Amino acid sequence: MAQATLTIDLSALRSNWRNLNSMTQGETGAVVKADAYGLGAGEVAKALMKEGATTFFVALTEEGVALRKAIGSGPVINVFSGHMPGDAMALRDANLTPMLNSIDQMLNHVETLPGHPFGVQLDTGMNRLGMEPAEWSALRDIALSQRPTLIMSHLACADEPDHPMNAHQLQVFHQMTDGLDVPLSLSATGGILLGPDYHFDLCRPGIGLYGGLPFVEAAPVVSLDVPVIQVRDVTPGESVGYGNSWVARTPARIATIAAGYADGLIRAMGPKAHVWAGETRCKIIGRVSMDMIAVDVTALEDVPETVEMLGMHQFADTLADAAGTIGYEILTSLGQRYRRRYLGA
Structure with a gap:
């Protein structure tokens, strides 16, 4: 079987939620937008509900509808994009809570639902996204009279603890919300x-x-094991892959593995990325292609049936560094061709 296996450890996920929740004094929800960062919003939310999570956040109304079908009627599902034209019936039928971002959204919401x-989301x-201070000042009394369930904002630089933007946004949030009898939310992971x-x-x-x-103490949740399709010996001067971008200088043994950029393994990571075979790190060589990647396995006595692309030895942030991007992009790019396996469901 050439299909790679993406394993999601729901026990580790629940542990991470517990640890983050223990740092706070109020309620801890969960962001499950983009299909829970590519890992399956329904499975993720149901696992977190077992830990006590009752509030979830998605980006789009359509995501909220799908999540509601998966988890049923109890939990609150908030929609970051707010109340967009044409959303009214879906918001009503799925009992979704839009985070209103503008006066226009507020008027549309009050008129249609x-x-x-x-x-309310504040900028x-x-x-x-969100209402700027002047806009909020003009709308504040009207909005409060409608009894919003939450007022929130979002930090731009929370993954940089010393960045002055954090203190600035905290001050502005206080100025816009102090004295309000409404639940408030400012922090995602970095803010916690x-x-x-x-x-x-x-x-x-x-x-x-x-x-x-930036949660460096997080337990690893995702592993990705990719099958080896073929192994070949190459001699000095022979090239591997598109464009002859890698040429052997010494005799080498090369494994072709069954995943590529169609599976979310970004092409740009090729020159700097590695996989793991047991405890041995093996360099990716040549160009990442649509369905296959070449790996130098010369150091191995025996080539395993699969190699680890993500797991205990490297997480998405490691691949992201190799590709010049962030771990979020690696996770949310993970393709649909993987066989998905959930542990601790």
């Missing part, structure tokens, strides 16, 4: 690690649940 729960300096001043009533970890930075 009067009495339906909503939250404290990231300039991405900044300390209690950033926690407010609800924290909403994302990447830290899945084993990624």
Whole structure:
């Protein structure tokens, strides 16, 4: 079988949620947008519900509808993109809570779904989503009269603890929300690690649940084992892969493994990335192609049936460094061709 196996350890996921939850005094939810960062939102949310999570966040109404079908009627599902045109019936039928980002969204929501729960997202300096201070000042009394369930903002630089933007956004958030009798939320994973001043009533970890930075103490959640299709010996002067980009200088043994950029293994990582065969690190050589990658296995006495692309020896952040990107992109790019296996379900 040439299909690679993506294993998601739900016990490790639950452990990461418990550890992050233990750092806070209020409620801890979970961000499961982008299909739980590529790992399966339904399975992830159901596992976290067993730990006590009752509030989830998605990016799109369509994601919320799918999640509601998977987890049933109890938990709160908040939608970061708010109330977009055409969303009303889906928000109502799936009982989703939009985080309203503008006056237009507020008017649309009140007109099309009067009495339906909503939250408000404020822009404290990231300039991405949310109401800016002047807009919020004009709308604040009207919004509060409709009894929002949550008021939130998002930190732009929380993965850099010493960045002055963190303190600036905290100050602006206080200015926009102090004295309000509404649950408040500012922090995702990085904000939790900044300390209690950033926690407010609800924290909403994302990447830290899945084993990624900046939560350095996270348990690894994902492993990816890729089958070896073929092994060949090459002589000095022979090249491997597209463009003759790698040429053997000495006799070498090369394994071709069954995954590529169609599976989310970014092409740019090729020159710097490795896989693991047991305790031996093996360099990826040549160009990452659509379905296959070449690996130098010269150092191995016996070539295993599979090699580890992600797992105990390297997580998504390691591959991300090789590709010049971030662990988020590696996780959310993981393709649909993998055989998925859930542990601790």
